[in-house]
Structure formats: C-alpha cells, structure tokens
Amino acid sequence: MDLVEAKKNLESLHQDKEKLQSLNHLNSTFQFKQACQHRIHDIDKQINNIQRNIKRYARP
Known part of the structure; x- marks a missing residue:
C-alpha cells in the first residue's frame, strides 16, 4: 500500500463525511436522510x- 495515496484517501473521506454531516436535513426526505447515514x-x-x-x- 502506498502511504501517500492512503493519506490522500483518508483526507478525501474525512472531507466527504464532513460535507454530509453539515447538510441541513430539516426539510429532507426520509430516504435522503437514510442514504446520508x-x-x-x-x-x-x-x-x-x-x-x-x-x-x-x-x-518501524
């Protein structure tokens, strides 16, 4: 496994997670909320x- 690539992937995944968690689900459908979760x-x-x-x- 390439360590640099793994760290880039981690950063990208953390950003995606933050974006999903920051969405306002107040007026969203139940299906959309479930898909996000x-x-x-x-x-x-x-x-x-x-x-x-x-x-x-x-x-080491």
Missing part, C-alpha cells in the same frame, strides 16, 4: 480499514 457509515468503515492497514504495514 448509510454513506457516512460506509465512509467510517473505509476510514477504519485504511487506518488499520497503515498501522499494519507501517515500517
């Missing part, structure tokens, strides 16, 4: 996987 959950999984792989393959 599902995407945030997927992003969290991806972030955790990348962080775990960085720790696993990091050289």
Whole structure:
C-alpha cells in the first residue's frame, strides 16, 4: 500500500463525511436522510480499514 495515496484517501473521506454531516436535513426526505447515514457509515468503515492497514504495514 502506498502511504501517500492512503493519506490522500483518508483526507478525501474525512472531507466527504464532513460535507454530509453539515447538510441541513430539516426539510429532507426520509430516504435522503437514510442514504446520508448509510454513506457516512460506509465512509467510517473505509476510514477504519485504511487506518488499520497503515498501522499494519507501517515500517518501524
């Protein structure tokens, strides 16, 4: 795994998550709210996987 690419992906995922969390869901449909929550959950999984792989393959 390329460490630089992994860090770029992490930054991108964090930005996507922040954008989704900053949306005003006050007048949104239930489906849209669910889709956002599902995407945030997927992003969290991806972030955790990348962080775990960085720790696993990091050289001491």
